[in-house]
Amino acid sequence: MAETLTLRDVCILKEGMPLIEVDRSIAPGEVLTVMGPSGVGKSTLLAFLTGTLPRGFSGMGRIILGDEDVTDAPPHMRRMGILFQNDLLFPHMSVGGNAAFGLDPGGSRAARRDRVAEALADVGLADFEDRDPATLSGGQKARVSLVRMLLSEPRALLLDEAFSGLDAALRQQIRDLVFGRARARGLPVVMVTHDAEDACAAGGPVYELERYAG
Numbered sequence: 001m002a003e004t005l006t007l008r009d010v011c012i013l014k015e016g017m018p019l020i021e022v023d024r025s026i027a028p029g030e031v032l033t034v035m036g037p038s039g040v041g042k043s044t045l046l047a048f049l050t051g052t053l054p055r056g057f058s059g060m061g062r063i064i065l066g067d068e069d070v071t072d073a074p075p076h077m078r079r080m081g082i083l084f085q086n087d088l089l090f091p092h093m094s095v096g097g098n099a100a101f102g103l104d105p106g107g108s109r110a111a112r113r114d115r116v117a118e119a120l121a122d123v124g125l126a127d128f129e130d131r132d133p134a135t136l137s138g139g140q141k142a143r144v145s146l147v148r149m150l151l152s153e154p155r156a157l158l159l160d161e162a163f164s165g166l167d168a169a170l171r172q173q174i175r176d177l178v179f180g181r182a183r184a185r186g187l188p189v190v191m192v193t194h195d196a197e198d199a200c201a202a203g204g205p206v207y208e209l210e211r212y213a214g
């Protein structure tokens, strides 16, 4: 499913005062990098996209995926996949259980098991299904988080400092993996980062959020 994500005349208000404005389209497979000073509203923009703005915030404008306006859809219907810094895996579940959490509950157990195994193998984690997440390296945990997110069949991908907890070499590896999967599936990506190398590797436009000047 290759769709464009459009943020049309979006303005987010905090306590009734404008915080940020965005009017952009992100093509399938494209990465829009969002940068800007701390506290400007980068994470708030992602919360608006996922439908999870905190109390005291409100949004105006439209969020359009393909030809569907999802602005008023509840969070679970929007199918926005999000990855955070140090994304947490559920400690009481196996790697396979964590990955399967993203799967639609329909279908047979065997089919679900096969999909999880295939998705894990696809990111270099073949036969990791029964492992305890606590025994994984940082890079392996990041891969499981990616699999869990991809198995939820997102229509767009949101990254909130998703690579920040990783050292330089691993950061590059995981970043390439995430961008590669997004490109292969034609997912539009919005990436919040402070890191110029992330922006460079994304190869797409950079949107510098500024404090609202009125």
Ligand SMILES: Nc1ncnc2c1ncn2[C@@H]1O[C@H](COP(=O)(O)OP(=O)(O)OP(=O)(O)O)[C@@H](O)[C@H]1O
Pocket: 014, 036, 037, 038, 039, 040, 041, 042, 043, 044, 045, 054, 055, 056
């Ligand atoms: N849950 C919340 N309740 C009230 N205010 C909040 C909440 N979350 C964030 N804010 C405030 O909203 C503004 C935007 O915050 P946001 O987290 O979007 O900034 P950011 O650009 O992502 O910052 P950083 O780069 O430091 O992560 C800030 O003034 C912040 O203090």
